[in-house]
Structures are given as C-alpha cells and as structure tokens.
Amino acid sequence: MTNHLLFDFTVDKAAKTVSITREFAAELSLVWDAFTKPEILDQWTAPAPLTAKTKYMNFEVGGRRFYAMVSPDGQERWAIQTYTSITPKTNFKLNNAFADQDENPELPGSEWDYSFSEQNGITKVSITIYNESFERMERMIEMGFQGGFTMTLNSLEELLAKLSQR
Amino acid sequence: MRSQVATHMNLRRDIFQAIADPTRRAILVLVAVQSMTAGEIAANFDTARPTVSKHLQILTECELLKAEQMGREIYYSLEIEKMKEIDEWLHQFRKLWEARFNQLDEVLSTMKKKKNDKPSTF
Numbered sequence: 001m002t003n004h005l006l007f008d009f010t011v012d013k014a015a016k017t018v019s020i021t022r023e024f025a026a027e028l029s030l031v032w033d034a035f036t037k038p039e040i041l042d043q044w045t046a047p048a049p050l051t052a053k054t055k056y057m058n059f060e061v062g063g064r065r066f067y068a069m070v071s072p073d074g075q076e077r078w079a080i081q082t083y084t085s086i087t088p089k090t091n092f093k094l095n096n097a098f099a100d101q102d103e104n105p106e107l108p109g110s111e112w113d114y115s116f117s118e119q120n121g122i123t124k125v126s127i128t129i130y131n132e133s134f135e136r137m138e139r140m141i142e143m144g145f146q147g148g149f150t151m152t153l154n155s156l157e158e159l160l161a162k163l164s165q166r
Numbered sequence: 167m168r169s170q171v172a173t174h175m176n177l178r179r180d181i182f183q184a185i186a187d188p189t190r191r192a193i194l195v196l197v198a199v200q201s202m203t204a205g206e207i208a209a210n211f212d213t214a215r216p217t218v219s220k221h222l223q224i225l226t227e228c229e230l231l232k233a234e235q236m237g238r239e240i241y242y243s244l245e246i247e248k249m250k251e252i253d254e255w256l257h258q259f260r261k262l263w264e265a266r267f268n269q270l271d272e273v274l275s276t277m278k279k280k281k282n283d284k285p286s287t288f
Contacts, residue, residue, distance in 0.1 A: 007264065007267065009260045009263060020263055022263075022267050024267075024270065024271065024274055025271070025274070025275075026274040026275075026277070026278055030274055030277050030278065030281070031274065033277070034270055034273060034274060034277070040273060040277075043269070043273045044266060044269035044270040044272075044273045045266060046266075047262055047265040047266055047269075048265070048269075
C-alpha cells in the first residue's frame, strides 16, 4: 500500500529516545480507538508473521494491558503496559515492561508517550519511546522482529561457525 | 563441538560477527556519540570490565572501532564507513513501524467502511 502520509522516524542515541510521527487518513476518534482498544490493537501491532494477543486490558490510569507477540510456531513473548496518564483523544502515556507468562514484569521498562491531533480529517500520531538502556532498546527491536532480524543474525552466526570449521 | 571452541580463535572477524552480539551493538551506539575510553564505555554496562575489553578488541579487529592513543588513555571511536553497514539495524526498527502502520491503515479503512455502512449504535 502506498500513501503520501507523513512518516517520520528518528533515533536520538544520546537521549536514548526513538521518536515516531505518522499521519493516518481517518478521523481522530477512530485512530484513538485503534490505539486504545484491545480488539483493534491486536489487529495491527504485530508485524506479520507474528500475531498479537491481549489477555486483558484496562485502559485507565493505573490500569494494565497484558499481551503477547505470538510467533507462527506458537512461541509467546509477553509484556505488560501500565497506563500512567490519559487525556482522552489527546494523549496517553504508559510504561512497557517485558514479562513472563505469569505476569512477572522485568523492570525497568520503557516509557511511551502518545499524542494525537487531527486536521482536515487527517490524524497525526506522535510517539516518543524512552529506554533506560541500549540493551533494552535492542530487545524491543528483537521482540518485534522475532523470526526476522534476530533469526537472520542467528543463522548468520551458524553459517560463520560452519565456515570456520572447514 | 569441542573443535568449534578450538577454531574460534582463528575465526576471521567480520562485521556480521560484531553485530551478532547485543552488547557490542550497544557499544557502537555509545561511541557513535563521542569517542570514549574503555573505562567510560564499561561504566555503561553491568558486564565485568574484562568482558567489555574483549568486546572492544573484537570490534577493533572488525575495524568498526578505531583505537587512538591520546596521552595515557586510549580512545575508541567509530569507523564511520564500516558503520554505515551496521546502521542497517536501526533501519530494521523503522521498517517494523512501517509494517505496523501499514496494517493500521487497513484496519482504519475497514473501520471507516463499517461506520459508514451502518451508524454505530454503541
């Protein structure tokens, strides 16, 4: 799908933040729902071939979303989002932590800030992600890319090991 | 399996081996901002100092890091040309979001259609 909507992605290595801005051809209330309702979140947050699975979600300050990214072979990677601030249809903030399947979080997590605005039927979403450590930023990438990038590197390592045995 | 350990030392270092390790990728991100001594780099990790030194050695052998003596200290900085190949991994992150948002575009257009077909009652 091609579109002419804005997509801006910057990584500030010193500040350990990733900033993402994207426009969507839909009114704000729809986009807000897509980011705050579990049944819709599960439809788009996992990059194929992964699928997202929300076990439960209470979208309120102090509430949580407990969810997993599921690989085609059924492997689940769980995470907990805790909502720290909500201004309806304008902004919400959350802390995202990796977890085991029993909901034990692995702290520290990353801090996410989502802002929404609409102009002429186009909704702009700005996301800022702050990670305390680079390792965690790495893992965040790996969680999304499980089966993709990480596997590529693993198979590359295997290949290198094989080549070195000759 | 044991022979693998033995041949390890002879393994030709290359950038793929360097980026296969998350700590080494993190070191690269660190020195991208400014050149640093081994001690300054190690201060950013929980890992033991000798482990960090080993990573620095590998990165230097891969020519991803340049080690320069300045006074009593050795400063590590990025080899920019080599780094361009490594920069790909950040690119992957961008791609992840691109893929996600493309999926969201489709979800939104489905939602819009539904909304127009029958006025929502809830």
